[in-house]
Amino acid sequence: QQQVKQSPQSLIVQKGGISIINCAYENTAFDYFPWYQQFPGKGPALLIAIRPDVSEKKEGRFTISFNKSAKQFSLHIMDSQPGDSATYFCAAGKTYNTDKLIFGTGTRLQVFP
Amino acid sequence: ETGVTQTPRHLVMGMTNKKSLKCEQHLGHNAMYWYKQSAKKPLELMFVYSLEERVENNSVPSRFSPECPNSSHLFLHLHTLQPEDSALYLCASSQDRGGSALDEQFFGPGTRLTVL
Numbered sequence: 596q597q598q599v600k601q602s603p604q605s606l607i608v609q610k611g612g613i614s615i616i617n618c619a620y621e622n623t624a625f626d627y628f629p630w631y632q633q634f635p636g637k638g639p640a641l642l643i644a645i646r647p648d649v650s651e652k653k654e655g656r657f658t659i660s661f662n663k664s665a666k667q668f669s670l671h672i673m674d675s676q677p678g679d680s681a682t683y684f685c686a687a688g689k690t691y692n693t694d695k696l697i698f699g700t701g702t703r704l705q706v707f708p
Numbered sequence: 709e710t711g712v713t714q715t716p717r718h719l720v721m722g723m724t725n726k727k728s729l730k731c732e733q734h735l736g737h738n739a740m741y742w743y744k745q746s747a748k749k750p751l752e753l754m755f756v757y758s759l760e761e762r763v764e765n766n767s768v769p770s771r772f773s774p775e776c777p778n779s780s781h782l783f784l785h786l787h788t789l790q791p792e793d794s795a796l797y798l799c800a801s802s803q804d805r806g807g808s809a810l811d812e813q814f815f816g817p818g819t820r821l822t823v824l
Contacts, residue, residue: 599750604748636817637817638712638798638799638800638815638816638817638818639751639798639815640814640815641812641813684751686751693802693811693812693813694739694741694753694756694764694802694805694811694813695753695764696753696813697750698750698751699750700748700749700750701748701750
């Protein structure tokens with residue numbers, strides 16, 4: 596009930612391509628789904644988040660797609676750049692308990708020129 | 709200094725040593741967190757402090773002992789650790805303890821701990 600499954604574990608994309616990372620959750624009570632970006636030697640930083648009242652949220656080149664019935668959400672990075680190379684973590688939790696996020700295992704993205 | 713800082717950045721210790729990790733946040737936040745990050749595993753929440761009071765302890769072994777002397781500082785005291793405790797230990801802070809949709813957690817860079 597408390598797991599968040601993330602795939603793929605690693606992803607190699609050419610510059611300009613689309614990077615797609617998928618996550619699935621189990622607890623239907625979750626209503627807050629953030630994505631974090633972590634560069635080597637740094638802590639995770641919030642990238643973008645979505646709540647289930649919308650099916651998609653876009654910020655620049657980053658888009659979250661949300662499928663409530665399937666209990667799945669995904670991160671799409673359009674026009675991927677070498678500077679996007681990082682590890683991406685999805686997470687799930689409840690809006691008013693965001694201190695108890697359940698994290699995925701991470702996806703290491705490498706974008707080659 | 710801005711954001712969340714952690715010292716030391718790297719630590720190697722033997723199983724019989726005692727050491728401490730330090731975290732300081734310069735954001736005026738009221739809540740602070742310790743996480744353990746191991747390769748290919750989800751981030752594990754260890755402890756949560758709100759207004760210097762421990763409000764969460766996720767079944768963490770007693771060889772890890774947190775201390776929060778004030779709302780800006782958080783320590784993790786380590787003693788008689790095991791090799792499987794080797795990991796990246798991350799500190800984070802948020803305005804309040806996740807009671808608001810705006811309580812984003814800001815992470816420090818972590819301490820890379822190796823237990824020999």
